[in-house]
Amino acid sequence: MFFPGILCGRQPDVAGRLIFGFSIFHEGSGYVRIPKITMEGFLERKNILCIGAGYVGGPTMAMIAYKCPQYKVTVVDINHEKIARWNSDDLPVYEPGLDEIIRATRGKNLFFETDIDKGIRESGIIFVGVNTPTKTFGAGAGKAADLQYWEKTARQIREASESPKIVVEKCTIPVKTALAMERILTSKDGSIRFDVLSNPEFLAEGTAIRDLEFPDRVLIGSRETPNGIEARKAIVDIYLNWVPREKIIESNIWSSELSKLVANAFLAQRISSINAISALCEKTEADIAEVSRAIGLDSRLGSKFLNASVGFGGSCFKKDILNLAYICRGYGLDDVADYWESVVGINEYQKERFILGILNAMFNTLAGKRICLFGFAFKADTGDTRETPAYTVARRLCEEKAELIITDPKALDNARIDLQDTDGITYEPDPYKAARGCDAIAVMTEWKLYTELDYERIYDSMSKPAFIFDGRNIMDHRRLHEIGFNVYPIGKRPLVHFT
Numbered sequence: 154m155f156f157p158g159i160l161c162g163r164q165p166d167v168a169g170r171l172i173f174g175f176s177i178f179h180e181g182s183g184y185v186r187i188p189k190i191t192m193e194g195f196l197e198r199k200n201i202l203c204i205g206a207g208y209v210g211g212p213t214m215a216m217i218a219y220k221c222p223q224y225k226v227t228v229v230d231i232n233h234e235k236i237a238r239w240n241s242d243d244l245p246v247y248e249p250g251l252d253e254i255i256r257a258t259r260g261k262n263l264f265f266e267t268d269i270d271k272g273i274r275e276s277g278i279i280f281v282g283v284n285t286p287t288k289t290f291g292a293g294a295g296k297a298a299d300l301q302y303w304e305k306t307a308r309q310i311r312e313a314s315e316s317p318k319i320v321v322e323k324c325t326i327p328v329k330t331a332l333a334m335e336r337i338l339t340s341k342d343g344s345i346r347f348d349v350l351s352n353p354e355f356l357a358e359g360t361a362i363r364d365l366e367f368p369d370r371v372l373i374g375s376r377e378t379p380n381g382i383e384a385r386k387a388i389v390d391i392y393l394n395w396v397p398r399e400k401i402i403e404s405n406i407w408s409s410e411l412s413k414l415v416a417n418a419f420l421a422q423r424i425s426s427i428n429a430i431s432a433l434c435e436k437t438e439a440d441i442a443e444v445s446r447a448i449g450l451d452s453r454l455g456s457k458f459l460n461a462s463v464g465f466g467g468s469c470f471k472k473d474i475l476n477l478a479y480i481c482r483g484y485g486l487d488d489v490a491d492y493w494e495s496v497v498g499i500n501e502y503q504k505e506r507f508i509l510g511i512l513n514a515m516f517n518t519l520a521g522k523r524i525c526l527f528g529f530a531f532k533a534d535t536g537d538t539r540e541t542p543a544y545t546v547a548r549r550l551c552e553e554k555a556e557l558i559i560t561d562p563k564a565l566d567n568a569r570i571d572l573q574d575t576d577g578i579t580y581e582p583d584p585y586k587a588a589r590g591c592d593a594i595a596v597m598t599e600w601k602l603y604t605e606l607d608y609e610r611i612y613d614s615m616s617k618p619a620f621i622f623d624g625r626n627i628m629d630h631r632r633l634h635e636i637g638f639n640v641y642p643i644g645k646r647p648l649v650h651f652t
């Protein structure tokens with residue numbers, strides 16, 4: 154409901170014009186007092202700021218700057234080293250195609266800076282792209298989203314603002330976070346108008362530039378009030394520079410916030426579903442690739458996200474599902490929470506199954522054996538290792554006293570940091586050198602390069618019997634078997650030389 158003019162106020166906008174009126178609206182349990190300000194208050198709507206220069210903030214803002222030369226886009230971060238890297242040739246994020254876009258825009262209408270207050274003062278539209286990891290302490294530890302970074306940002310926007318702002322949630326947050334954001338922003342003296350919007354990001358790492366340039370949809374949620382709808386239009390206008398109108402979806406703000414969590418939960422659920430079936434395939438001599446193909450040709454199901462694997466990784470699937478489940482529990486929906494938590498449960502089961510598969514195949518002892526991990530990134534075409542299944546596998550293999558050699562074209566620096574407290578690991582960028590003298594290779598990341606190596610050469614350099622465990626089902630299993638390997642795919646009959 155919207156009650157215009159219930160309270161009256163009077164305050165100058167940035168240009169010194171006097172603007173009258175307050176509005177109060179009530180949605181669900183939240184009452185928020187928002188000053189009404191005319192459009193003229195938004196002098197800097199062509200100045201966009203993004204707070205948070207990470208995997209999302211950097212590439213999304215680069216794309217906006219690239220497609221909208223009439224906007225000035227500034228990206229800020231508390232991490233000054235990261236900003237320095239965005240201003241160098243050594244970008245902090247590896248994404249195919251990102252370098253070119255940065256080169257075309259940086260210093261023209263895209264700027265990476267450290268003065269957050271100045272950025273806030275000078276911008277009419279502020280995207281918030283800070284991290285929202287799983288909480289590791291206190292109530293909800295291990296499940297709820299840790300909102301401390303987001304909250305600090307809201308307070309900083311409130312303190313530094315001298316003119317109206319549209320504040321856009323780009324990060325993934327629990328449904329109803331916008332209400333808390335509004336409460337913080339308007340809790341000072343209420344003299345500045347803030348419109349909080351939700352514009353969740355759906356890009357996937359490794360394909361971020363393509364996803365940003367040709368999105369399946371762009372979702373923009375706002376309060377369904379005149380102010381909210383007017384602010385929503387300002388964000389629609391940005392995307393209209395390159396996204397077809399029919400792909401820009403508008404919704405109420407809570408639907409937008411919730412849709413992001415649900416999209417990730419559904420994607421992860423498909424992977425856990427196919428991985429659960431992969432376990433059954435291994436017992437029944439059905440082949441998971443054939444099952445995936447057969448069900449994926451049903452147009453109601455579709456063929457994507459049906460690749461059985463060692464398990465999903467990445468910074469978001471697990472955290473977003475656990476967060477979704479936590480929210481459900483908060484509303485007393487325990488059965489719903491149990492359902493979604495089981496998606497994460499199957500993912501843990503799949504990783505453990507993979508590890509035990511290696512142990513069983515290699516005669517139930519790995520002590521002193523050399524095992525080479527092909528890939529450490531959580532997926533191909535990224536150097537990101539957050540929640541990578543390779544980390545779990547590496548730790549567990551070391552517990553079994555195996556000697557590990559890890560190779561990856563982009564993720565070795567992160568691997569070294571992730572495993573710095575684990576002894577007995579060698580890091581080797583060259584896969585041929587990495588595999589030399591090893592007893593087994595475990596394919597952890599679906600890098601195309603691993604399908605193109607000379608496996609006869611690799612086999613000849615390995616200890617015998619030589620094993621390959623294909624945690625991504627990307628290899629030519631029959632060919633590897635012909636070369637002499639004992640081959641263990643996911644969800645398929647192993648191809649071995651033992652009688």
Ligand code: NAD
Nearest residue numbers: 205206207208209230231232282283284285302324325354
């Ligand atoms: P990230 O960790 O790569 O980047 C977040 C950045 O925010 C960091 O550089 C950090 O220093 C900065 N930051 C934290 N607090 C700050 C503050 N108070 N002021 C200024 N900067 C601050 O995280 P990310 O992967 O970019 O994810 C950001 C959000 O986007 C998360 O909510 C995530 O769930 C969501 N998301 C991520 C992806 C992805 O592919 N990584 C995709 C879609 C959505």
Ligand code: UGA
Nearest residue numbers: 354355356357358458459460462464465466467469531532
């Ligand atoms: C995922 C979503 O796809 C994005 O839409 C979303 O914006 C993003 O999370 C986020 O919110 O962070 P991302 O994690 O970057 O993107 O990568 P995905 O392509 O979704 O892959 C996630 C994991 O699932 C990877 O480990 C991948 O190897 C694995 N996967 C994917 C499978 O095991 N099987 C598949 O069929 C597909």
